[in-house]
Amino acid sequence: MNFLINYFRKLLLLLALSIVFTAYANDKKSQQILTSSEVEKVDLFQLSKNFYDAVKNDSSAEKYIQQLEKIAKNNLEKELTNDTKKKAFWLNIYNTYIQYLLKKNPDLYQDRSAFFKDERFTIAGEKMSLDDVEHGMIRDSRVKLSYGHLKDPFASKFEKKFRVSEVDWRIHFALNCGAKSCPPVTFYKVESLDTQLEKSAKAYLKREVKFNKNKVYVPRLMNWFRADFGGKDGVIKILKSYELIPKNSDPGVEFLDYNWELDLENYS
Template sequence: MFNNYLKSILTVVVISHVSLLMACTDVKQKEKLTTTANYIQENVDAFKLAENFYFAVKNGENAQTYITQLENITKDNLESQLQTNDQKKAFWINIYNTYVQYLLTKNPELYEDRSNFFTEERFTIAGKKLSLDDVEHGIIRDSSVKLSMGHLKDPFASKFEKKFRVSEKDWRVHFALNCGAKSCPPVAFYKSETINEQLEKSSKTYLTKVVNYKKEVGKVYVPKLMDWFRGDFGGKDGAIKILKNYQFIPESADPEVEFLDYNWELDLKNYI
């Protein structure tokens, strides 16, 4: 009887020690996994991540892994990689274009209320919930007030926006951003090392397709984008200067500028 009682006590002690060891092992394993996850978040290549996200969406593959990584990348890591305007423009143009394609491919009905589609916070980057407008007008357009035609800067920009926004507006981004409409420029993947050449090409390609100069009536028809964001383009005088620079109108010409209508018909997967 005593021996059986002693065996029972020893069994309980052994089981308790084994459980404790297992618990300690689980804690250490969890700590190790957490440390590894933090290391990845703090050292992930933001540009490669954006590229993987872009091509997963373009090719119709599961993009959830990249979405999660974009959500969890640390602000410090992202900031360390987005130091120049070229780096900021490339990263955020790709994020904007890819999320437009991802969201509307997943649920085209979102486009029925375009205002809500662009203004509602729909994704997270580095722990910050963002809308498409936050990215376009806040970050890419240096905190421009959306309905000010590019003439007013938002004095109430968030800390996140101030940290990641470009320091100087670039009118060429309007020929790189695709909002899902038929009149939008096609989608391309932009690299910080070559973004100036790419923006030049996308701008000239878009304008070549849209601009219509009628010498006989003294008018030049230009994209509606140049009206909506006329402050970015330098007004009508700025538009004329751009058209002359790209040789769409003669240097000596002084035509009246007319803005074309914008086709808002949904047009997805318009990739270069």
């Protein structure tokens, strides 16, 4: 009798171990499938263009959002190899997500502070906010309210790895935050980024800047991010380079009001 009891005990133990092992093996297999899918080669810039086009044309963007969420970090590492590529990618991600989020729910704009600082999307498994993209990735981890003078010492490893290495002041005339005073939305291409940024900056400043003898009125962006522009001297130098003020002038600088009225679909 004891023999049969021991036998059935061993049988039940083996059965239990078999069930546990099978479940573990299936779980590992599932993880392997997920990993294989994540590391699949994806053209990062074509993906961002597909996302941009879908949002611009009011088509379904969910497929591209999911691909951006699951793309492997080593895919980003292989493609975002210099500042030009990083600027183009993150500019397009920022501008497209602004349009996507606000067209889906315009009420988000009622609390702009929360809209920009709260995590609202995922790139390569990393939850991100619009502020993370603008001030972290595109402005080399500058502290938002420091006028561009301070660099964030607590930036994440992800941010440090995929941010630009130098601040390009022209990005302020390429980023569209959804407001009426923003520059129009454009898809930025790696191969023509410098030309596009020059065109965007010149067009925006030509539209906004007003010169009157001893004073020049410039966009408030140039005050909020003054260190990015090199302070007052840098602003004057930029205006002279675009022939918006006389070469021999030294005017006082005044900052124009910013119109925060929501203005979507402002594509160039």
